[in-house]
Amino acid sequence: MSTHAKAAAKFLADRDRAAWHDRALYLVREKRDRMAHSVPEWETLRQAASDIKLHTLSHLGHYLEQFERNATANGMIVHWAEDAEAMNRIVGQIVREHGGRKLVKSKSMLSEECGLTPYLAEQGVEAVESDLGERIMQLMHRPPSHIVLPAIHVRREEVGALFEREMATEPGNSDPTYLTHAARKCLRETFRTADISMTGVNFAIAAEGSFAVCTNEGNADLGTSFPDLHIAIMGLEKVIPDYASLAVFTRLLARSATGQPVTTYTSLYRRPEPGKEIHVVIVDNGRTESLCNEAHRNMLKCLRCGACMNTCPVYRRSGGYSYSYFIPGPLGINLGMLRSPERYGGNVSGCSLCYSCSNVCPARIDLGEQIYAWRQEMDADGVADPQKKMMVKTMNVLMRHKGLFYTAIKGAALAPRFVYNNRFNPWCAGREMPRFARRSFNELWKSGMIDQPKKEEK
Amino acid sequence: MDAKQKILQRLSQSGMPEHPMPVLDFEREHFDDPVASFRQAVEASGGRVAEWPDGVSGAEMLTSLGIELSRVVSNVTGIPAALDPDEVEDPRELDGEKTAVVEGVLGVAENGAVWIPQRARHKALYFAPEEIVVLLPRDGIVATMQDAVADERFNRDFGFGCFMSGPSKTADIEQALVFGAHGPMKLTVVLCRDAE
Numbered sequence: 275m276s277t278h279a280k281a282a283a284k285f286l287a288d289r290d291r292a293a294w295h296d297r298a299l300y301l302v303r304e305k306r307d308r309m310a311h312s313v314p315e316w317e318t319l320r321q322a323a324s325d326i327k328l329h330t331l332s333h334l335g336h337y338l339e340q341f342e343r344n345a346t347a348n349g350m351i352v353h354w355a356e357d358a359e360a361m362n363r364i365v366g367q368i369v370r371e372h373g374g375r376k377l378v379k380s381k382s383m384l385s386e387e388c389g390l391t392p393y394l395a396e397q398g399v400e401a402v403e404s405d406l407g408e409r410i411m412q413l414m415h416r417p418p419s420h421i422v423l424p425a426i427h428v429r430r431e432e433v434g435a436l437f438e439r440e441m442a443t444e445p446g447n448s449d450p451t452y453l454t455h456a457a458r459k460c461l462r463e464t465f466r467t468a469d470i471s472m473t474g475v476n477f478a479i480a481a482e483g484s485f486a487v488c489t490n491e492g493n494a495d496l497g498t499s500f501p502d503l504h505i506a507i508m509g510l511e512k513v514i515p516d517y518a519s520l521a522v523f524t525r526l527l528a529r530s531a532t533g534q535p536v537t538t539y540t541s542l543y544r545r546p547e548p549g550k551e552i553h554v555v556i557v558d559n560g561r562t563e564s565l566c567n568e569a570h571r572n573m574l575k576c577l578r579c580g581a582c583m584n585t586c587p588v589y590r591r592s593g594g595y596s597y598s599y600f601i602p603g604p605l606g607i608n609l610g611m612l613r614s615p616e617r618y619g620g621n622v623s624g625c626s627l628c629y630s631c632s633n634v635c636p637a638r639i640d641l642g643e644q645i646y647a648w649r650q651e652m653d654a655d656g657v658a659d660p661q662k663k664m665m666v667k668t669m670n671v672l673m674r675h676k677g678l679f680y681t682a683i684k685g686a687a688l689a690p691r692f693v694y695n696n697r698f699n700p701w702c703a704g705r706e707m708p709r710f711a712r713r714s715f716n717e718l719w720k721s722g723m724i725d726q727p728k729k730e731e732k
Numbered sequence: 733m734d735a736k737q738k739i740l741q742r743l744s745q746s747g748m749p750e751h752p753m754p755v756l757d758f759e760r761e762h763f764d765d766p767v768a769s770f771r772q773a774v775e776a777s778g779g780r781v782a783e784w785p786d787g788v789s790g791a792e793m794l795t796s797l798g799i800e801l802s803r804v805v806s807n808v809t810g811i812p813a814a815l816d817p818d819e820v821e822d823p824r825e826l827d828g829e830k831t832a833v834v835e836g837v838l839g840v841a842e843n844g845a846v847w848i849p850q851r852a853r854h855k856a857l858y859f860a861p862e863e864i865v866v867l868l869p870r871d872g873i874v875a876t877m878q879d880a881v882a883d884e885r886f887n888r889d890f891g892f893g894c895f896m897s898g899p900s901k902t903a904d905i906e907q908a909l910v911f912g913a914h915g916p917m918k919l920t921v922v923l924c925r926d927a928e
Contacts, residue, residue: 298907313842318758325754332751335743342736354736406913407904423904430906450908458914465914466824482888492859492900492915499856500823510739517881517888518756524877524895525842535773535843536877538898539915545891547855558735562742571748 275700276659277620282592283703285427295427296590302423303584305533306634313525323526324638326519327575331565337480337513338556344483348545350552358388361557365390365472365505366397368553372503374399374469380487380494381405382474383421383578384507384557386600401472402464404493406457413440419594421601422531422580427593461493471497475508475554476577477523481516484544485554488527488537495541502550506543510556511574523577526636531579564612569647573608575637580605582631582641588624597621604631604641611648619657622648686710756878766841766873767923773844777898778911779919784867786925797865797920799831805861806833807852823856830861832916836896837887838880839873839921845897846921847880849890858894864916866896870923 286292310316330337342352353368355361361384369377377394379401385391391401403412407424411417413436418424425433434448443456473494477486485506487494498504514520528534546552565571583589583603594602599610599618607625610618622645629642652658672679686694687710695707718724733741763769771781784793790811791801805826806813811833817826826832834857836846846866848858858864874880877895900915911917 301907314761315758322754322756322758325751328751329753332748334746335740338743339740354734354739356735356738360735404914405904406902410904423907425904426907428905430908433905450905451910453905454902454910454913458912461914462827466827490900491902491913493913495855495859495894496914499854499859515753517886518878521877521881522756532903534777536840536845536895536897538777538896538901540845540895542890542893544893547853547891556739558739558742562739562746565743565746565748568747571746 276623277598278592278596278624281598282596282624285593285596286591291427291429292591292593294429295593298426299423299584299590302533303581303634306530306581306584307533309529309533309535310634313529319522319526320636320638322522323577323636324575326514326522327637330514330519331511331571331574334510334513334565337515338510340480341478341483341513342556344481345478345485345554346483348483350483350543350546350554353553353555355555355557355559357559358557361388361507361555361559362390362393364555365507366393366399368503368505369394369397369399369470372470372551374501374503376464376468377401377470377472378404378464378468378497378501379472380474380489380497381408381424382472382507383601384474384509385472386417388557388559390507399470402461402468404461404464404497405489405491406454406493409457409461410436417600419602420580420583421578421605427595465496465500468497468501470503470505471501472505472507473498475506475512476527477520478508478513478554479516479520479542480513482544484542485512486520486524487541487543488524488539489541490532490534490538492539495539498543504543504546504550504552505555506552507555507557510558510561511576523636527577527579530577530581530634530636560613567612569651570608570612570644572639572644573605573612575639576605577637578605579636581634581636582639585630585634586625587628587630588626592624597624604645608641608644608648615648615652615655615657619652619655622652623659623662680714680716683710683714687712687714760876760878761842763841763875766875767870769841770839770844770873773841774898774919774921775844777844778901779844779898779921781921781923784922784924793922794831794833794865797922799863799865803829803831803863804833805830805857808833808835808867817857818853820854823854823860826854826856827860828862831863831865832857832861833865833867834858836866836868836921837872837885838883839868840875840877840880840895840897841873842876843897845877845880845895847886847893847895849887849893855892858896859915861916863918863920864896864899865920865922867922867924869925 403409410425419427430448437443528537589603599606607621625645631641805815838847899919900913902913
């Protein structure tokens with residue numbers, strides 16, 4: 275069994291939760307569909323987004339330098355980090371030079387990728403998550419299970435119990451409005467007392483030297499409003515040419531992510547307020563290597579909307595923790611493989627090859643096709659599952675030899691059921707093997723026992 | 733060689749073929765009544781839209797919206813403010829039971845977003861108060877985000893700016909929609925006379 279299947283079994287042990295998780299995400303998927311269908315030029319927008327990203331990726335050095343030049347002219351300070359360690363070191367250095375022990379941060383997948391929060395903790399700096407879902411997960415000491423909806427797997431009663439412990443809310447009260455407003459009050463104190471703010475970057479606009487941060491809660495905006503230091507961290511693929519490009523992406527992002535026409539706040543940072551500092555850290559951490567990978571460089575077009583997860587029948591029914599990479603779903607399967615096939619190869623089986631992800635991706639990334647390609651590449655890399663490999667080899671022999679194939683079918687129909695319907699057959703976990711028919715379709719057809727449809731008269 | 737040089741060198745060796753920048757001249761969504769669509773979009777995202785009729789004072793207009801004048805924080809001419817946000821030294825003073833009255837420049841019919849470039853000393857003015865009122869000239873409403881950034885009124889020389897649509901919200905607890913996550917709990921867009 276793959277690592278994904280094993281971990282999914284744990285999630286599926288709680289049937290009610292699994293069914294609820296599936297439904298909740300499918301509702302988000304349906305909202306996305308309604309939004310997509312309401313924009314007549316939707317498919318044109320997706321193509322434009324894909325083309326803009328491909329263009330930018332093919333001139334990435336040019337656009338990153340242009341961004342740096344313009345951002346610097348606007349008064350921001352730009353840093354470059356080759357890997358996670360370098361990013362953490364740079365952020366640590368900025369924090370040390372500025373002074374301060376409390377950093378309030380908005381959601382950033384890059385900080386998860388680089389392990390920034392634990393690194394800062396070692397330096398004596400507390401990084402507090404301010405997005406409600408991220409804060410819930412931080413207080414639970416668990417990673418997010420979805421990149422846009424971090425606590426999608428957590429039930430309201432669990433949040434109620436958590437907040438009762440952490441924020442002294444009323445015992446037994448698990449009303450989402452009550453709990454959200456309790457967190458608002460509690461985190462407001464954090465916002466007021468933080469020395470440093472940190473955000474991710476949704477889009478860095480090369481021609482203007484500005485960057486966009488998109489949220490619904492306004493946590494990034496409030497976070498950067500009080501402290502006099504703002505550190506923004508970005509993967510180097512986040513740069514785009516200009517505001518015309520930004521407009522295309524903002525038309526797609528929230529519609530794809532949560533089924534809203536736009537995020538509540540699309541904030542553009544261009545110049546620090548007098549007496550304040552904005553630092554931008556541009557991070558590689560394996561991205562340049564991904565760009566060299568012709569078969570998989572498309573992954574760098576990703577906007578991190580999460581639509582591929584919401585639509586994925588496997589993700590919805592197995593949960594974010596069933597994937598061994600910190601990003602789950604079709605996106606995570608692919609990014610994990612780019613990171614390390616040896617470590618994350620167990621995820622590629624978490625895909626039914628339905629390609630729904632490829633069809634909803636706002637940047638037209640061929641996520642499903644790439645997972646299929648990884649499966650082919652895994653054998654060459656020597657990380658294919660030996661059991662599956664043997665099965666496929668057997669099937670190959672069987673399918674190529676007609677006589678053998680029909681004998682096997684006949685044999686299966688005559689064999690007692692326990693021979694194939696048993697607990698050693700992995701297919702039988704949670705389901706019954708179908709019964710083999712006494713006579714195959716082929717046999718019936720040849721003996722004329724199937725009524726042939728009459729040809730339509732002209 | 734420093735990190736930047738190394739990264740740029742690796743990028744130059746990616747072997748990725750040249751891809752042209754697309755021409756973004758495709759036909760965009762059109763609205764027969766952009767103001768009505770804008771209103772609908774703002775309301776759908778949890779905000780409200782009001783009008784500022786000619787001959788009505790700022791105080792009367794705000795009172796008619798149920799806003800207590802003693803809570804008003806604003807630096808907009810014609811708005812009676814209890815507190816001038818630009819006279820505040822520490823932006824934290826803008827936090828609390830206050831109503832910020834600010835100026836928007838463009839409204840976007842497709843999604844109800846209003847472009848608000850920072851016109852105050854502290855950007856906290858737009859996020860820390862409990863409530864926000866955005867004054868928007870009626871003729872500032874455009875069809876899509878693409879129209880907004882191409883509009884000449886979208887002046888690129890800002891320090892900070894925000895496309896804001898509706899009050900702050902979250903659905904992080906069981907996907908139940910709750911207004912007032914961290915930013916303002918309420919948002920009102922007041923459509924004003926066309927800008928001169």
